[in-house]
Amino acid sequence: MIRGILFDKDGTLVDFFSLWLKAALEVTPAFLRENNLDDNAQMTDYVLRAMGVEDGKVDPKGALAYKSYQEIAEDICRALEEKGIVLDTSRVQEQLERLFNGSVTSGDISYRELTDIGQVMRDLKGKGICVGLATADTLYSAESCLKKLGTYQEFDYVGADDGIRKPKPEADMFLEFQNKFHLKPEEIAVVGDTYNDVVFAKNNGGIAIGVLSGVSSEEDFRGDADYILNSIQELPQLLERME
Structure with a gap:
């Protein structure tokens, strides 16, 4: 029972989808700019894929679908390292938490x-x-x-x-x-x-x-x-x- x-x-x-997919599309370019990385479409798509988002679809076993910010940060850092870009995982986690929280808790957000x-x-x-x-x-x-x-x-x-x-x-x-x-x-x-x-x-x-x-x-x-x-x-x- x-x-x-x-x-x-x-x-x-x-x-x-109306909350987190929208937030991911907003947050990713801002995250790249904070780290002085190109926020062009190619790099934005690359980071989104590291989060489990591709062509506007969310991978049910990808990071955005279920992982914590620490785990998402680790996935992104691993992906960026493959391009020769090394970022501090703790700093990336802090950035993601702040940017996503800002997006999904903003005054005009509608759940x-x-x-x-x-x-x-x-x-x-x-x-x-x-x-x-x-x-x-x-x-x-x-x-x-x-x-x-x-x-x-x-x-x-x-x-x-x-x-x-x-x-x-x-x-x-x-x-x-x-x-x-x-x-x-x-x-x-x-x-x-x-x-x-x-x-x-x-x-x-x-x-x-x-x-x-x-x-x-x-x-x-x-x-x-x-x-x-x-x-x-x-x-x-x-x-x-x-x-």
Whole structure:
């Protein structure tokens, strides 16, 4: 029986593409300029490919889809080294965090909910289920998103990149959630739109629920996820079947 659910944020609760793809296209030229590198189309496309973005499409197993800023910085630095360009990874991480946070938390940003998040969380809690967030996003950006949507208070737990927690699929956020509410691993479901969310669930003894509302297709989940849904709108029916 499921007693706790950890939700990914982007691609699961809010639209990934209108937020992060747009941000990546804005941030990359600015990042290149900050490092005194050419921000021409060729170099911009090269760095975007290092992030897992090509021809306006996001690789579901690429960095932008699920990795932390530290991991994205490492990927970009490795790619630039192949061109003979050496940058400090810590500085690149700081730049990416600042530039992306500025893009996705700006005053005019509009987050598009994939469903009525607040209602879903209230319905789940009405069934005695603890609800939490587990995202690769920074804590500041994640909380800013939830507060702007008016849903922050609906979450019993918010797990994000605070510079201390290890990112998914490491156990940190799963264990925090598990211990806070005295749950068994098998009582926790992880709902997310990437294979990384599935690994996060499976590595920690939880139930993996993949959703097709973000960057992944059914093929990306098949054989690994315990359940595959079109979106979290189908979650209530799934929980009823599982009971």
